[in-house]
Structures are given as structure tokens and as C-alpha cells.
Amino acid sequence: MKKVFFFAVIFCAVLFVSCGAQETSTSSATKWREAVSPVVIDETHDLPDSDSESLQDGKYWAEIARVQKTGDIIFQLYKARFGATCIAWAKENGLEESCMNDYSVENTFENFFVGFSENARVSVAQQDMPGKSYRITQADLRAAMEGRVEGAPEDYDWVPFPFLVHVANKEVVSAEQFWVP
DSSP: OHHHHHHHHHHHHHHHHHHHHHHHSTTTSOSOEEEOOOOOOSBOOOOOSSTTSOOOSEEEEEEEEEEOTTSOEEEEEEOEEEHHHHHHHHHHTTOGGGGGGGEEEOOOSSOOEEEEEEEEEEEEEOTTSTTOEEEEOHHHHHHHHTTOOOSSOTTOOOOOOOEEEEEETTEEEEEEEOOOO
8 A cells, every 4th residue: 555655646746747847848938928127226337437447347228239140239338317316417417408207318428338148137128108027038139129029918019218237247147128208
């Protein structure tokens, strides 16, 4: 009786594990899943004053600058200010109109381009409303930019909103698209 029970437990465990493996395999997993929308308090990190200075690890406002022939996505980085910090900065610099929609992005003359790290986290914003984002892969981001969205929610369309990127060791380790009006 004990042997039968033991074999029944082993059989059930094997069956359970094999079912779990099917549910989590990459072929059946949903690639586009809801994610928390990015939030920035105050401001992003300062950019170096010139190309000769090192880019510090931190969070930056970014736009997609280009997609290379290899498929690598390259970001252009900027400094951004938000909310009360933006308003105080604008007032201090005589630029009261610079914080429309509660944020301002500095246009700099220096170019700071960075690419994705191999395992970077990526999310995109739902185009028609703030507060809704989806976690996707880098390959899905490239496909969305080209209008070849597969596995996305029915009502999703690519919009080139800016990103909040986290840079570490001169690479983007996370890129969260930021809904803007």
C-alpha cells in the first residue's frame, strides 16, 4: 500500500511539474503584459557638460534617435524637470512658459547616445491614456516601431513618446516609455 501511495505521489508531482512547464514556456507566455507606468519626482540626472566627460549612472529623459542596421536601438539623452521643481527652475531662469503640461526638457547641444544592454527591461505606454503601460521585449519594441505589432492588446498603436531610461555602465538597463499629452 505504501509503495502504491509513493508512486501515486511521484506520478502526480511529475504531472504537475510538466503542466507548469507548459504554462510558462516562452511560446505560450503572453509577451505584452501590463506594467506600472513610470513616475519621476523632481528631475532626471544632469548630463555631462561635454562629450569628453563621463556619463553618470542614473535616470534620463530619452528619445529614440535611430535603429541601427543591426537592429540595435540608440537613445538620445536629455535633462528633464517635473512638477514643482520644473516651475521653480523656470521661474528662477525667467522661463515661466517652459513648464507646459508640468514638465520641461532641456535641449542641449551635446549628443549623448546610448544603446540597450542585452537584458534591459522595456515598457511602452498606451497611446490614448496616461497610466497604462506594457512590459515588452526589445524585439517587440523594434517591431512596434515598424508597425509590426504582434501579441499586443487590440487597442495598442505605436506612438513615439519619450522614455525614462536608467543608464548603468554607459548602457540603458531599463527604458520605460512616458505618456505625454
